[in-house]
Amino acid sequence: MATNASPFIVNIVPLQGIVTELGSSGSDTTVLQTQITSLQSMVDTTTKTIYADVITSFTPSHTIDIFANLNLSNASLLVNSNVVTLPTTGSATTTSGSSVQAGSNTIGVSGSLAVTFATPLLTTPSVTATYRGANPILITVNSVSVSGFTAYAWSNNAAYTAGSTNFYWMAM
Numbered sequence: 001m002a003t004n005a006s007p008f009i010v011n012i013v014p015l016q017g018i019v020t021e022l023g024s025s026g027s028d029t030t031v032l033q034t035q036i037t038s039l040q041s042m043v044d045t046t047t048k049t050i051y052a053d054v055i056t057s058f059t060p061s062h063t064i065d066i067f068a069n070l071n072l073s074n075a076s077l078l079v080n081s082n083v084v085t086l087p088t089t090g091s092a093t094t095t096s097g098s099s100v101q102a103g104s105n106t107i108g109v110s111g112s113l114a115v116t117f118a119t120p121l122l123t124t125p126s127v128t129a130t131y132r133g134a135n136p137i138l139i140t141v142n143s144v145s146v147s148g149f150t151a152y153a154w155s156n157n158a159a160y161t162a163g164s165t166n167f168y169w170m171a172m
Contacts, residue, residue, distance in 0.1 A: 099172070103168070104169070124144055124145060137154065153165050
């Protein structure tokens with residue numbers, strides 16, 4: 001029985017089976033070390049490089065957004081497992097024969113621009129547009145048809161009206 005100055009505490013029993021130091025269980029530490037080693041082999045912090053076989057959205061209903069330029073040097077772009085070669089402007093064709101068009105345009109102070117394809121597509125394409133520059137500008141696409149689309153430039157949730165901005169697009 002423990003000696004205590006309080007008449008209300010009769011006995012303090014030491015707890016049994018409690019882990020008192022990190023790593024005493026052994027297997028938990030081994031699992032953690034293995035996982036950290038795996039992460040360190042996937043991420044090279046000196047060259048800021050990530051090595052992975054698959055990139056997918058964390059939430060199934062979302063897409064993957066890229067907020068900076070994407071350099072595909074020494075790599076192929078695949079659309080539904082078909083290799084696509086894109087020129088800076090004009091059109092290209094995938095190995096399966098589907099048509100792809102790409103180009104660059106400038107949106108002026110109105111914040112919107114109608115873009116017409118060089119050649120109308122057979123079906124309504126999926127169009128993506130990206131902005132390359134220093135300012136935080138978002139390009140959205142609307143009214144897509146087989147012959148063109150309308151692009152809108154946004155800055156701070158408002159129509160971009162501070163001059164003009166260049167953007168690049170791809171329709172497939």
